[in-house]
Amino acid sequence: MSISSTFHKWGSPRWFYQFSGRLLPWLAGLSLLLLLGGCIWGLAFVPADYKQGNSFRIIYIHVPASAVAMGAYVTMAVAGAIHLIWRMKLAAMVMKAIAPIGASLTFLALLTGAVWGKPTWGTWWVWDARITSVLILFFLYLGIIALHQAFENRDAAAKACAVLAIVGAVNIPIIYWSVEWWYSLHQPASISFTGESTIHPTMLRPLMATLSGMYLFFAWVLLLFTRAEILDRERNTRWVQDIVCGEAR
Amino acid sequence: MPSAGLLSLILAVLQRDVIASLRRGSEWSNPLVFYVMVCALFPLGIGPQPERLAELAPGILWVVALLASLLATDSLFRGDFDDGTLEQMLLTHQSLYPQVLAKTLAHWMMTGLPLSVLSPILGVLLQLPPAGMLPLMASLVLGTMVLSFIGAIGAALTVGLRKGGLLLSLIVLPLYIPVLIFGSSVVKTAIDGGPYMPQLAMLAVFFLVALALSPLAICGALRISVDQ
Amino acid sequence: MPSAGLLSLILAVLQRDVIASLRRGSEWSNPLVFYVMVCALFPLGIGPQPERLAELAPGILWVVALLASLLATDSLFRGDFDDGTLEQMLLTHQSLYPQVLAKTLAHWMMTGLPLSVLSPILGVLLQLPPAGMLPLMASLVLGTMVLSFIGAIGAALTVGLRKGGLLLSLIVLPLYIPVLIFGSSVVKTAIDGGPYMPQLAMLAVFFLVALALSPLAICGALRISVDQ
Amino acid sequence: MYFDTFSELLNMSGHGSYVWFSYGVSVVVLGSLIFVARRRRKQTEQHIRAIVRRKQESSSTIK
Amino acid sequence: MAAPGLQVNQLFSERDDRVLFSDLCFQLNAGQLVQIAGPNGSGKTSLLRILAGLSSRYEGEVLWQGKSLQRHRHDYLSQLLYIGHGAGIKAVLSPLENLRWSCALRGMSHCDTSIMAALDKVGLRGFEEQACHSLSAGQQRRVNLARLFCIPASLWVLDEPFTAIDQRGVAEIEQWLADFVHDGGAVLLTTHHSLNFSHEFTILNLGDYANA
Amino acid sequence: MAAPGLQVNQLFSERDDRVLFSDLCFQLNAGQLVQIAGPNGSGKTSLLRILAGLSSRYEGEVLWQGKSLQRHRHDYLSQLLYIGHGAGIKAVLSPLENLRWSCALRGMSHCDTSIMAALDKVGLRGFEEQACHSLSAGQQRRVNLARLFCIPASLWVLDEPFTAIDQRGVAEIEQWLADFVHDGGAVLLTTHHSLNFSHEFTILNLGDYANA
Numbered sequence A: 001m002s003i004s005s006t007f008h009k010w011g012s013p014r015w016f017y018q019f020s021g022r023l024l025p026w027l028a029g030l031s032l033l034l035l036l037g038g039c040i041w042g043l044a045f046v047p048a049d050y051k052q053g054n055s056f057r058i059i060y061i062h063v064p065a066s067a068v069a070m071g072a073y074v075t076m077a078v079a080g081a082i083h084l085i086w087r088m089k090l091a092a093m094v095m096k097a098i099a100p101i102g103a104s105l106t107f108l109a110l111l112t113g114a115v116w117g118k119p120t121w122g123t124w125w126v127w128d129a130r131i132t133s134v135l136i137l138f139f140l141y142l143g144i145i146a147l148h149q150a151f152e153n154r155d156a157a158a159k160a161c162a163v164l165a166i167v168g169a170v171n172i173p174i175i176y177w178s179v180e181w182w183y184s185l186h187q188p189a190s191i192s193f194t195g196e197s198t199i200h201p202t203m204l205r206p207l208m209a210t211l212s213g214m215y216l217f218f219a220w221v222l223l224l225f226t227r228a229e230i231l232d233r234e235r236n237t238r239w240v241q242d243i244v245c246g247e248a249r
Numbered sequence B, C: 001m002p003s004a005g006l007l008s009l010i011l012a013v014l015q016r017d018v019i020a021s022l023r024r025g026s027e028w029s030n031p032l033v034f035y036v037m038v039c040a041l042f043p044l045g046i047g048p049q050p051e052r053l054a055e056l057a058p059g060i061l062w063v064v065a066l067l068a069s070l071l072a073t074d075s076l077f078r079g080d081f082d083d084g085t086l087e088q089m090l091l092t093h094q095s096l097y098p099q100v101l102a103k104t105l106a107h108w109m110m111t112g113l114p115l116s117v118l119s120p121i122l123g124v125l126l127q128l129p130p131a132g133m134l135p136l137m138a139s140l141v142l143g144t145m146v147l148s149f150i151g152a153i154g155a156a157l158t159v160g161l162r163k164g165g166l167l168l169s170l171i172v173l174p175l176y177i178p179v180l181i182f183g184s185s186v187v188k189t190a191i192d193g194g195p196y197m198p199q200l201a202m203l204a205v206f207f208l209v210a211l212a213l214s215p216l217a218i219c220g221a222l223r224i225s226v227d228q
Numbered sequence D: 001m002y003f004d005t006f007s008e009l010l011n012m013s014g015h016g017s018y019v020w021f022s023y024g025v026s027v028v029v030l031g032s033l034i035f036v037a038r039r040r041r042k043q044t045e046q047h048i049r050a051i052v053r054r055k056q057e058s059s060s061t062i063k
Numbered sequence E, F: 001m002a003a004p005g006l007q008v009n010q011l012f013s014e015r016d017d018r019v020l021f022s023d024l025c026f027q028l029n030a031g032q033l034v035q036i037a038g039p040n041g042s043g044k045t046s047l048l049r050i051l052a053g054l055s056s057r058y059e060g061e062v063l064w065q066g067k068s069l070q071r072h073r074h075d076y077l078s079q080l081l082y083i084g085h086g087a088g089i090k091a092v093l094s095p096l097e098n099l100r101w102s103c104a105l106r107g108m109s110h111c112d113t114s115i116m117a118a119l120d121k122v123g124l125r126g127f128e129e130q131a132c133h134s135l136s137a138g139q140q141r142r143v144n145l146a147r148l149f150c151i152p153a154s155l156w157v158l159d160e161p162f163t164a165i166d167q168r169g170v171a172e173i174e175q176w177l178a179d180f181v182h183d184g185g186a187v188l189l190t191t192h193h194s195l196n197f198s199h200e201f202t203i204l205n206l207g208d209y210a211n212a
């Protein structure tokens, strides 16, 4: 009973729109503060890594982007499941909003990783297990975006994407684990992630800042996209028209 | 006797799809020809040195089989969607699950199975060592079955769309990757003389999981596609 | 001033097709995505060892570019056929030749050109040595143009048929082979430090021949396809 | 600050181009996310204003 | 059969912001026939698809024997026979094979005799084994209509059943409909043709429900 | 213009061994309108495609101003405007872009003013820049019909021009046809609708020529 009523409330686009409106400035301020602060800290104040020199400073953008990109996919699949099971429209809007954000962050993870690889490994790209799985994650995101665009009808698009996101989520552990297995099977060149040991506590603190900043940033942009989507879907309702044309009346 | 009913339903659907596919011809022959042609392209692209080809053969054979299966997948539900028989499938009081299962199996019998049976010949073309032949066939038999089930999800999601074709690839290719990895490693391990049974067993597990779960996704996707 | 008229006709057709393709999005993005994905499949199939990948990269990149271009070819005339604008093209007193030329060029600009531009990134993924990058792009630019012209003949022949798809592959793939051989050998020679200009010149010759002759075949094929 | 001079900060003992390129791209990507979200909202608002205007016009003609 | 067969309450549906119908209410009981009329694009096919459970693009209530359609899908579908305006048959298969499959979908097996009787009734004796693509458009339609006689149902939902059927065929089908209704069946159909029906029947003009 | 415009002698065509028409003879001169009538599948579209030079599945003779159509294709096509029953427009392009392309195909460039005038005439003012797929079926058909006014021709061949057009639109088109014929144009059209035409015109019933 209470669960369903909470769902009902959370599922109401109108309530969500107003609630998220209050949250927005906090998210925006905090995320920018943490991101900017962490980056400046990491770029200019942390000592260089004894093995990698200064190139390790990419970590402050690389690791947050990678982590949030993965988290975003899970969020999307959960939203998809909620949409399919409880027919909650808001979940569909959240799902639609996550796809481009997640894809951008995955792209960022790939790009910063590649740029980091050049000075560290001497090559832009290796077929490391983790790297390969991120590439596949990127493809999964692209698939969802393309599927959504291909449908003309929004409801069908949302449902189809939800199915795909769930199937993908079931597959992600399998993919990740099989790629890991594949990589260790071949035992390729010596290049691979060196493990946590290299990270000093002094280096870790700015990382914590940018990591949490990136999560907040994700939440912020997600709200921005979702709110725009809410307005678009509910454009024929009175409350949306009142909000948009509020000044005129 | 619901189980007897289910079985006869499955058989009826299987029979219909296989007969239809055999009558049309192009449906089962095209993936085969594609398989043969693209495998024949590779020596032209990467050079004819036998040792190198032998090394690469498992990977190439598997990737191309995967592509052939992928390209054939688009037609899985499209014919039924276009002529309105898909609606009839949705409008029975019997469960959709066995029908979808039977359709996917029929599709596999017309694509994956012939591919697997033909693969030793292409193995010879690509200088695959004899030790790899049987494992190649076995891994393809199991693997293409899994590919068919995964592909069917994508086909069901895109059957109502005019774009079809490459969109399906986009959706389905990332999901194919575990199958590719285990399938090709079966053959490679066999060539190196290692124990390839664990990987084959893994493919069998994938198959069982796909058999049990993918029809659920397919049924859902079909309902969505018809309801547009 | 017939030449000015021809030029403006070519430009108008080019502009229309490019705009339409950009608006639809999937038309130019799908082959690209297919290219990227299938290139990424190969390491998964044949193993991640950088040296081996580097050796194979030219062949793989070329074969996959060829497949991507092939799969995109099907849509070259299909849209126009379906919406009846192909008939309008046939029913002008102006020659069909420049129109077909422009359509094929537009198609190349939306498939072959992006593929070529993107290829260095995939080269990086497949560990292609830096010496091969520029030749790869150059050979793909010229080669995909030839592929588009050859593919257009096949597309024109099959546009009236419901089967399309794989039938087109059967017709067109054998004709693609010379392009593949010269294209991939450009890259391989460049990596080995050899003179790759002769092969590139050969591709250029193919291109000129295709430019001059294939529109004739395409025009004929289109007339046949419309007249069914 | 870890670096002594500003130019050292830029150069980062040779790795500067990699680091600064990464951060530059990040700013562009994250910034464009915000930009796209904003633009989508603006477009939606315009669309809704058009709907409202149309509605008002049609209701006034009925009267 | 005391509860009304099919009951539609306050049905609303739109496409691309265009309202197809709103506030649509009607009821279809055993022994009745309702014809949905309306100009092209007025939403007839859309309505039938909603009632067949193929489309969920609606708001409002659809009840079958007093119970919600979505919850009692299985009961409903076992009573329903829907013939859409698609071909409904596989062109490469023969009429016999097509109908065998249709029967198997309903859980009926070994029903060749009833299929042959149905094919006979729709005038396709002698064509049982010929591939459907070599039949004329009207004959193909008849294969689809033969399902009316080999699949038991108490509600027929027919979208333009007279398409491609010649005049004598139309009269025959009208007679079949009358017999079915007489035996306690319920029929819902769309057609642009003006129905020549021996019993009383209701015409529901969808044009009246648009933009209401 | 002394030689007859379009002259058809002993035309014969078949499909899958079924004769669509045989021994078909007629003549269409400047200032005349001929309507091709006949039931579905009687070969109306096939005939128009033959006369437009799109189909060569016929035996017999088709002459344009006394000269064989195949030999004098260029002359003929420069005088012909054919509107088939396909959409005839690219859905992702705007009406303006579609018509610009149509004009370019005829070797006309910089004809935006005449295109705007044509769009105005078919009632699409204000929709010039909107993508055609977001227009209604009737509006899309009107885009196609706008070609009548921006492309000069002396022979119009129209396959079901009234499809999807509302009643007022039909009357307008009939008026355009009358004006065109009055100005010395020739029109050949098919329609299932009974033409309300101010001038005299000929109806050619294809049903009469079948299996002859």
Ligand code: HEM
Pocket: A059, A062, A063, A066, A067, A070, A109, A110, A111, A112, A113, A114, A116, A117, A118, A120, A125, A130, A131, A132, A134, A135, A192, A193, A194, A195, A196, A197, A198, A199
């Ligand atoms: C899920 C995705 C990823 C996560 C969570 C992740 C996380 C990390 C972490 C924690 C480090 C620091 C490791 C250390 O210094 O010991 C690191 C380093 C690195 N990552 Fe990633 N990463 C991901 C994806 C990628 C990708 C896709 C690439 C390349 C395209 C990449 C390239 C690198 C490089 C070059 C380094 C530094 C070299 C090294 O420490 O060995 N990473 N990554």
Ligand SMILES: Nc1ncnc2c1ncn2[C@@H]1O[C@H](COP(=O)(O)OP(=O)(O)OP(=O)(O)O)[C@@H](O)[C@H]1O
Pocket: B228, E015, E016, E020, E038, E039, E040, E041, E042, E043, E044, E045, E046, E047
């Ligand atoms: N898949 C679709 N996508 C978008 N709009 C659609 C779709 N299918 C139908 N419509 C729209 O819905 C409206 C109703 O269509 P529907 O097919 O129900 O009409 P109908 O009454 O059956 O017409 P007809 O007499 O031509 O069969 C039409 O305006 C049509 O444009």
Ligand SMILES: Nc1ncnc2c1ncn2[C@@H]1O[C@H](COP(=O)(O)OP(=O)(O)OP(=O)(O)O)[C@@H](O)[C@H]1O
Pocket: C228, F015, F016, F020, F038, F039, F040, F041, F042, F043, F044, F045, F046, F047
């Ligand atoms: N592509 C084709 N392949 C085989 N038969 C065809 C084809 N196109 C038309 N036919 C056959 O040719 C005959 C005439 O078709 P046509 O389209 O000319 O008829 P129509 O008079 O225009 O009919 P309608 O009134 O429906 O437009 C029909 O019997 C049809 O089945």
Ligand SMILES: [Mg+2]
Pocket: E044, E045, E046, E085
């Ligand atoms: Mg209808």
Ligand SMILES: [Mg+2]
Pocket: F044, F045, F046, F085
């Ligand atoms: Mg016709």
